[in-house]
Amino acid sequence: MNSKVETRDLKKYFQTPTGTLHAVDGVSLKIGERQTLGVVGESGCGKSTLGRLIIKLLGNTDGSLFFDGKDITNIDKKELRELRWKMQMIFQDPYSSVNPRMTVSQIIAEPLKIQNKLTGSEREERVEELMKTVGLDSRYRMTYPHELDGGRRQRISIARALALNPSFIVCDEPVSALDVSIQAQILNLLKDLQDQFGMTFLFISHNLAVVKYISHSIMVMYLGVSVEQCQTEELFGNPLHPYTRALLSAVPVADIHHQKKEIAIKGELTSPINPPPGCRFAPRCPCSSERCFQETPKQKEVKKGHLVACHLYE
Template sequence: MSVLMEIQNLSKHFSVESNFFGKSSSLLKAVDDVSFTIHKGEAFGLVGESGCGKTTLGKIIVNLYSPTKGSMIFEGKDLTKLKENQRRAYCKDMQMIFQDPYASLNPRMTVGDIIAEPIVINKLLPANKVEERVTYLLNCVGLAQHQRNRYPHEFSGGQRQRVGIARALAVEPKLIVCDEPVSALDVSIQAQVLNLLADLKDEFGLTYLFIAHGLNVVKHISDRVGVMYLGKLVEIAPKKELYANPLHPYTQALLSAIPIIDPEKKKQRIILEGDVPSPINPPAGCRFCSRCFKEMPVCKETAPELKEISPGHWVACHLFD
């Protein structure tokens, strides 16, 4: 499977705590030295706790944030070395489905206009073909043609997220960043949206970066999974390998938190103690060591590197040095 995008040592630091003279006194390291690849036609799942940098990473990829350092190589082109107008030409190839299906839609525009807008701006079709394309996209996401003249507030949360999906599909992207697209929806609707995304992936040959809080959601749609903690990737593996043989203690804790449907089966829950360290002043060694149940002296001193332990299975942990 060929590589669509390669992320190399990507970081995003935000200036915080300005002093009296307006100068920044510290940096918040939202994403810190992250590297991974996304293959054409796959769904790469990215999981982790709130505040670990998942959404920031997704926004960097779709050009909503500029990286502090690092490279993003998309189809052989390093986007970080292109000028703004050159990088903008790639924006239609990388779209985003946002977490909040209401805040991400313009309340003053009809659904038809929302979906048509990126087609018109990018001049993808003649004016007389745009309406036909909008109708087709509405049908693809399970909405009716007559709903094109309604406004976002007239739809349910699940329907609004379908509109967001249709808008992302409008410019025929090669990569879609799905930023927790089902977390704001009812559980019964989550399955419908996940199944829709899986069907669209096969129908249009899409590639996903699927961001979620828990491993139970990404299990149903991802081919490979990356686990993120406090701005860094701690484990990457094919889906089946990760669920069958999690190596990093943080991944093991996340998997232990997944509820079991069968009440007769018992599962040992790994409880993580302590608070997540501040991304402004992260630990010098392993960022997880203050909460890790397998902590060793070296963990406080040296940050572990992401290493390939078995084919396709990468982990950043001193247990495997």
């Protein structure tokens, strides 16, 4: 399978007054054409930074980035502009990611206007078509975002993201701010769009059940590193990394007969600023040994297509 997006040892460090923050610290991943890679992890694990790096909203500190097989790590501004037509992003908060002073149709038409390939009336037609695609009634064309609820607002940002027919979309927690009944509508919409237009998604979320539903494969992140990567069924059927296991056991299940096998993990996320050597998860890990605090585990393929970064599996 050809990979649509690939990163090799991608790193992003931020300089802060108290030291270097390792937001993304050597992430390698591949996303196949027409596939969805889910990225899960808790707040501060670097998943949003990773999304922004891949779409080049942020420059990386080290490592390389490929799109459609082409190295785009150091492309110039003009090339990047054209590349952006192919890659788009949907943000978490539909309240702050659309301009409150523009009407729905202006918001959706904005990327088309910038691209400047269509005439005014063609643009209007395209807007109408996009609204239909995302399930927005055309009577909302002239309304402003504040008049609509969260679900409809998220549909606007999806329509805007689709405007230029991108082949790759980064969805950063696109349903976290929505109610469950609306969340399901948007998740189904994203699935349909993928089937219809053959798009590739990077789907960032903290919600494991949502990621399971939408993704073909999953990457679990902890403090800037990928601790486990594999196909979705494999991850839920055979989780290997102690962090993944703890995460899975912590999810509340809407079934009163569900037997919870709780793996308590102690404490909270340690600081990503000047992290000590060794495994990032070691201070909270129920299985950590001395070695974990000294030597950083490398991500290894322990089974076909199943990558884990843990000394337990060496």
